[in-house]
Amino acid sequence: MARKKIALVGAGQIGGTLALLAAQKELGDVVLFDIAEGMPAGKALDLAETSPVEGFNASLTGGNDYSIIEGADVVIVTAGIPRKPGMSRDDLIGINSGVCKTVGEAIGKYAPNAFVIVITNPLDVMVWVLQQASGLPPERVVGMAGVLDSARFRYFLAEEFNVSVEDVTAFVLGGHGDTMVPLVRYSTVAGIPLPDLVKMGWTTQEKLDAIVQRTRDGGAEIVKLLKTGSAFYAPAASAIQMAESYLKDQKRVLPVAAHLSGQYGQDDLYVGVPTIIGAGGVEKIIEIELNDEEKAMFQNSVDAVKTLVDVVKKLDAEKS
């Protein structure tokens, strides 16, 4: 069987980490695209030279022409600018919406059969822009955020409870921004819901509230520490988990920014919800029961995403 092809659009910090993880896991051959002259080819060659040491079989190449993504099975998009300390993800909308439009058109031309994972921020609205520009079916264009936000939540909970991260499950829904919704009721340690763990005296409500807030601020915490850009290891690992579920038809249940067409009462909107990712892309959007408080938080997050979609539509109207 021929190897799969994974195209990475954007060869910065996340792009390089994606390439290394994809190659180490032998998910397929990797092509790195970037507009910076020489850089993607240089990174690809450097990464390829790790293969004899790491012992993986995957070719890695890079270039500056979109045609190199031709025929890709998976495309992961990180193109655009990251935020700096003091910036919100939303401050990136002007530049990154133009970038996502161009990338979407290129994917439509060169890789129309791919499963596309967008990481560029502000995430939910950038996936919407890219899907529209690409013309690909919405079930094959998703955004990576829920896996990352849930991973941060799981990590903080595992630290608090002094248990393995593997025994903590967590769900974060909504937009990938300050209004995201870590769902305490649906998050567990070995199946025990967090509210029960508070009752059992494992933690206090105050500590749990602080962890929820730290999860919401998880991206900003890294930006503040790094000073020169945003997180890249955990975002890359999260996108690779999604790509693997698609390529191997694993049917993992993963929270992703998926296109809603009626689910959760929303229409033509990308926002974070639980999904099943398999060979068909988003094979199912899982509609979980939300209580009144959770519904209000989810709606608040949806409204924040809708405001950004309106900003993009206005920017588009001004250009034309």
Ligand code: PYR
């Ligand atoms: C984050 O670290 O949350 C990003 O959005 C990259």
